[in-house]
Amino acid sequence: MAVDGRTRSAKAALKRKARQEVELRHKVRDGITQMLADLMRWNEIEEAGEALQLLILNADPAAALSQAAVELPSSPPGLIRHHVRSGALERLNEVAESLHGASQKHVIELLILCAHAAGPEGSAKYLRIPRHKIVFSENVSRAFDNESLRELKKNPEDEYFSPHHLK
Template sequence: MAVDGRTRSAKAALKRKAKQEVELRHKVRDGITQMLADLMLWNEIEEAGEALQLLILNADPVAALSQAAVELPSSPPGLIRHHVRPGVLDRLNEIAESLHGASQKHVIKLLILCAHAAGPEGSARYLHIPRHEIVFSENVSRTFLNESLRELRKDPGDEHFAP
């Protein structure tokens, strides 16, 4: 039987609480929400929360600050809602502090403006997913090889493949 919406929402709320997620709401001008939609389209991102998290993680405060004087066309306000975990919230507050104590809303607006100003190709650097490179040391590689060979000597029958 399918789970109803209330049950699903309650389960999601419990998960958010366990992971110490915080919901952020930023009232921004409509032009900003359209720019975020453009960024998501250009970079094939479906969730606004994911796009905002990547903007925060890959933020360049100096480049973002250069967008502070950009004039937006007058339009009605929109609301950007997203959930963040403690590490991302700390990073957002760090950026806000480096921008002379700017509000979280102002930082989000500047990050969106900065990435959008870079255009479809240039915005990819602000929305790339950081990947960790795993490099095994020589000692770890040698230990792994020795353990693998030791296991093969104990049970040598299964390393042969049928022709």
């Protein structure tokens, strides 16, 4: 049985509350929403919220500030709505503070302008997914190898078993 829209919205609101997400709304200047759409198309991102979160996490305040005086094409102003979790909200506020106390709306505009000015290839660095680098110590690697060999010895009929590993 299909769930009606009201039930689905209530369920989504509960999930957002549990994840401590906040909805942000920004009335942006002419052309900003089209630039965000361009960035999403160039970088194959389907959700505006995802694109904005990546822009926030990868923000380069100095580069963004260089876009403050850019003239925008004439088009209707827009409204950008998205949800952010506490970490992204903290990062947005840090960037705003580093830009001499700029508003969240102004920071979002500057980040979009900065990434858009970099063009289709250059904008990728502003919309990349941050990855954690995981480095295993020598002790952990050795323990993993030893445990793996111990498991291999338990089941010698394993098709991936190779006797040359058992030195």
